[in-house]
Amino acid sequence: MRRSLALAAALVAVLAVPRNALAHARLVTSDPPDLCAGVPAPAADSRCVTGVVVAAPPPIVRLTFNEPVQPIGPGIRVVAPSGRRVERGPARASGRSVSVAVDAAEPGTYVVTWRVVSGDAQPERGRFAFSVSRPTATLAALPDDRGAALRSGFVLAVLGRALHFLGYALGFGSLAFRWLVIRPLGVPGVAAFDHALWRVTRAGAAALVLAEPLVGLGHALRLGVAGDADVLADVLESRVGLVIGQRLGIALALWAMLTALETGSSVALKLALALGSALAVIDGQAVHAVSVRPLAAGLVTNAVHVAAMGTWVGVVIALLVVWRAADVAPARAAIAARTGRVATIALLVAMASGTVLSFQHLTGTGDLARTLYGRVIVTKVATLIVVVALAMAARRNGVAAPERWWRGELAGLVAVLLLAAALVSLAPPA
Numbered sequence: 001m002r003r004s005l006a007l008a009a010a011l012v013a014v015l016a017v018p019r020n021a022l023a024h025a026r027l028v029t030s031d032p033p034d035l036c037a038g039v040p041a042p043a044a045d046s047r048c049v050t051g052v053v054v055a056a057p058p059p060i061v062r063l064t065f066n067e068p069v070q071p072i073g074p075g076i077r078v079v080a081p082s083g084r085r086v087e088r089g090p091a092r093a094s095g096r097s098v099s100v101a102v103d104a105a106e107p108g109t110y111v112v113t114w115r116v117v118s119g120d121a122q123p124e125r126g127r128f129a130f131s132v133s134r135p136t137a138t139l140a141a142l143p144d145d146r147g148a149a150l151r152s153g154f155v156l157a158v159l160g161r162a163l164h165f166l167g168y169a170l171g172f173g174s175l176a177f178r179w180l181v182i183r184p185l186g187v188p189g190v191a192a193f194d195h196a197l198w199r200v201t202r203a204g205a206a207a208l209v210l211a212e213p214l215v216g217l218g219h220a221l222r223l224g225v226a227g228d229a230d231v232l233a234d235v236l237e238s239r240v241g242l243v244i245g246q247r248l249g250i251a252l253a254l255w256a257m258l259t260a261l262e263t264g265s266s267v268a269l270k271l272a273l274a275l276g277s278a279l280a281v282i283d284g285q286a287v288h289a290v291s292v293r294p295l296a297a298g299l300v301t302n303a304v305h306v307a308a309m310g311t312w313v314g315v316v317i318a319l320l321v322v323w324r325a326a327d328v329a330p331a332r333a334a335i336a337a338r339t340g341r342v343a344t345i346a347l348l349v350a351m352a353s354g355t356v357l358s359f360q361h362l363t364g365t366g367d368l369a370r371t372l373y374g375r376v377i378v379t380k381v382a383t384l385i386v387v388v389a390l391a392m393a394a395r396r397n398g399v400a401a402p403e404r405w406w407r408g409e410l411a412g413l414v415a416v417l418l419l420a421a422a423l424v425s426l427a428p429p430a
């Protein structure tokens with residue numbers, strides 16, 4: 001175990017050199033220019049209502065982002081002063097740019113609406129105005145883009161992601177408990193304790209399946225599904241849908257393997273744990289890991305972090321579940337001691353990889369106080385300190401009455417998972 005830890009640390013250290021995180025897609029420039037880029041309340045700013053006034057009709061509208069993006073549906077919509085759509089076909093992406101040919105001969109104010117998915121499978125949208133010859137827009141033509149649907153989409157996506165992490169810990173963490181705690185101790189897997197532990201694994205697979213519609217719907221709401229029923233289908237056809245499909249595939253494969261697992265087959269257990277490792281790598285495609293260069297540095301660090309998180313949370317839950325089973329009573333002390341060792345190693349790995357992730361996504365320590373992303377990291381670390389204090393209190397209390405400390409530890413861990421889900425949904429500073 002010590003050798004594999006050293007190997008993982010060396011791998012992360014070698015790979016995690018330069019940080020060039022681009023993360024969430026951001027509109028950098030546009031043609032015609034977006035005068036409202038970076039304006040906190042576009043609806044209230046007069047520059048945003050009519051936009052730039054150009055003398056001649058632009059033949060195309062081109063948007064350039066800070067990273068390559070994938071247009072969702074038509075990608076760019078341009079509405080003339082008369083309300084007519086003026087794009088000549090769907091938008092085309094080329095590198096960091098997305099463009100569409102337009103027929104903007106009509107004088108007056110046009111509204112451009114764009115929807116894209118970034119490299120880390122995050123949906124982004126925006127709108128701005130420009131005027132040909134003379135402005136004609138009213139405030140109503142450019143409503144504020146960040147309404148209730150956007151906020152509820154964000155909350156739904158965060159909840160979906162937190163459920164995914166919890167499902168990962170329940171499903172694969174409980175299997176890690178069997179592999180790393182029960183198997184080496186030779187505890188016979190019988191009756192109540194065994195059934196209870198399989199229920200945890202099954203609940204994990206179910207949570208993994210349930211999390212995906214929440215994430216997909218959250219992303220669709222963020223893109224404005226309320227005004228366009230096709231958006232959900234467009235989201236599912238994009239990179240977001242690809243990651244959702246891969247995650248669902250793994251969750252269903254775990255579910256399908258449960259019968260073989262329940263026979264006690266060690267081959268099935270090894271295969272299921274390999275599935276868990278694959279899911280940890282897949283998870284990296286839907287977070288900021290994809291924008292780290294070299295890419296392997298982002299994916300490996302993230303996968304190590306996810307696997308360590310799943311192991312820690314999973315073994316704590318599994319310990320709570322088996323603790324009550326009568327047939328496990330004689331081995332309680334040994335199980336608690338070994339679970340403690342596994343949980344400590346998993347925590348150390350999570351902390352080390354979490355520190356590397358922070359290094360990859362922050363531009364400096366100042367970001368920890370200056371940005372929301374940084375403040376969420378600080379809150380997460382503070383919550384972790386409380387969790388570690390509870391774990392140490394449980395150890396001090398011996399095996400006599402540690403359950404209430406473990407329950408506190410578990411509540412803290414769920415809070416950490418919610419904070420992690422918020423973290424991956426926010427734009428990092430780097």
Ligand code: HEM
Nearest residue numbers: 165283284287288309350351354355357358416420423424
């Ligand atoms: C020193 C401690 C830690 C720090 C500094 C830290 C920091 C981070 C950072 C920067 C990210 C990347 C978010 C992004 O993609 O933008 C992250 C992700 C995450 N962290 Fe931590 N973390 C720490 C410990 C933990 C622990 C102990 C847990 C588990 C209980 C945990 C759970 C997660 C999860 C679930 C993710 C999301 C990974 C994914 O979506 O692929 N973290 N963390």
